[in-house]
Amino acid sequence: MKLTSVNQSLRRLQDPSLIIVILLLVIVVITGSVLSDRFGTMRNFMNVLEQAAGLGFASIGQALVVIVGGIDLSIGAVVTASTILMAAVVDLHPALMIPMIFGTLLFGTMIGFLNGYVTIRTGVHPLIVTLGTASILNGAVLIYTLQPTGSVPYWFEEFAYGRFWSVPVSGLVMLLCFVMVWVFLRYFETGRAFYAVGGSPDAAHLSGIQCNKITLIAYSASGFFAALAGAYFVSRTSVGDPRVGDPITLSSITPVILGGLILGGGKGNIFGVLLGVFLISLLSNLLNYMNVSTFIQWVIQGLIIIVAVSIYVHKGRKL
């Protein structure tokens, strides 16, 4: 009885990428606890959870787009534009803080929708479309301001730094988003269609799925989560920063890949992405404790991507 249940759970973990990520996580945590007495503390883990939220939000959006077979290179630009939009407007009218939270999320969703719309209408590769959007957004932002600008009311810091029973609010929101997206992808018809569209658009179309609608939802969601990441960064720094999103675009792809999603779509578990986010955040935290220079951390990040994707060896469509 017991053996069969173990067998079953093993079978559920058949996806090798998940096992590898969990293994790597365990290695990082054990190494960290041995090497530094501050790393293994609950306090540190909570800090990491708080810092991981921005990357986490961006990665959820990227993951959804990757599952339907696309890619979103405009995430960083949407993050930046959201921080500027929110901080600049609220700076002028502090009373608009709460409406602007929704306004910013709506803005992100609209940009995402636009990405999706152009992609399905023109048939142009999403790489090019989202690159174009990113260029336009960045240009607009940089014409508006070249340095960090605007402000938000003090209480908005609670979103990033606030604690709920010593658990960071931002981390909780991130975990909640992951759970909701997981439930959506697994138990909702629309969510399951994501995998169908990513796996084979033609087959999905033949089985009566409206591929265009699914693609639109995925890109809109990506924009939404990018704007949420933007709100998180505003809450951390209280300003809108015209450069804050630059590194996010590419770093949002790393956890997605580590989590076992395939560029090309149709496969992967969203919790893998969450584990990827934890792995990246804990690793960078550990390397900081070990006084490893940022430059070496870049090398390590690049090598992790290479090693991870070479181990997974996905046959199939490439992007």
Next chain:
Amino acid sequence: MNQNIFVRRFAVLCILIVLISLATVVQTSFLSPSNIQDILTQAAPLALVVLGQAFVILVRGLDLSVASLMASIAVMATAFNATSNAMIPVIFVVAIVVSAFVGLVNGFLVTKRNVSPFLATLAMMIVLQGIRFYYTQGAPSGSLPDGFRFLGTGRIMGIPINVLAFALCFCILGWLLHKSSFGRKVYITGGNPTAANLVGIYADRVTIICYVICSVMAGIAGLFLVGFVGTVDNWVGRGYELDAIVACVIGGVALTGGKGTLSGAAVGALILILIFNIVIILGLPVQAQLIIKGVIIIVAATLFSKASRA
């Protein structure tokens, strides 16, 4: 002539002519020899990268590591601290060997390990960046022989030297792609890798060679760019990876592989540089370049996509 081919071949040229006329109307001195020389000098390093990028895109790939490689090669060139011009050939040879190795690794990962080109070259970009910054500790130093400055900005009979270098590379690579049997293999591999294997082409080998060509061109471009700029910094050529891809797309090289010409890609690079130039002529803020570039990318890609589906 088939309408689609017509669009592919001549739409780019039409855009180019429209842009040039527009610029001439706004500013009559646009077509003066000195302005043309300036534009070509600026366009040459990007155009060199574009030539290589076109090869990779033709075999269904993508190389995001070119800009990072350019900067790394530039840093490496100054690390020699050479003062004598006799070192220039040595620096070139070392740069080409190192770049070729980088291309080899990219190609190996893509073909033998089945890593998607996007990720393989993205990782390569980050790794090169990390090594470069670690070596320079964020503040590059070192010097170049005077001859480099001449390579980057000098002119022979009024023609910028880096443009001559581009012309030479264009002729060699153009012959390779459009006249040699290797070129046919590139198109077949890009059009259908499985079919390529079935007719006895080593698709993997062709793909790897394309990545090597791309990296070598990026390395050479890095040397000319550092000569043009005069000093080295950690971000020489920043943004060229995306600009190069954009230039290819504008020039009609399809991201799906197997379609497009080298001259189209080169014209794409020229268009991109012209747009930057026109933005400045019009007195718009420099940031407007980004917006216009974004619009052009999407419009150009849409046009070609429509043309190939019609």
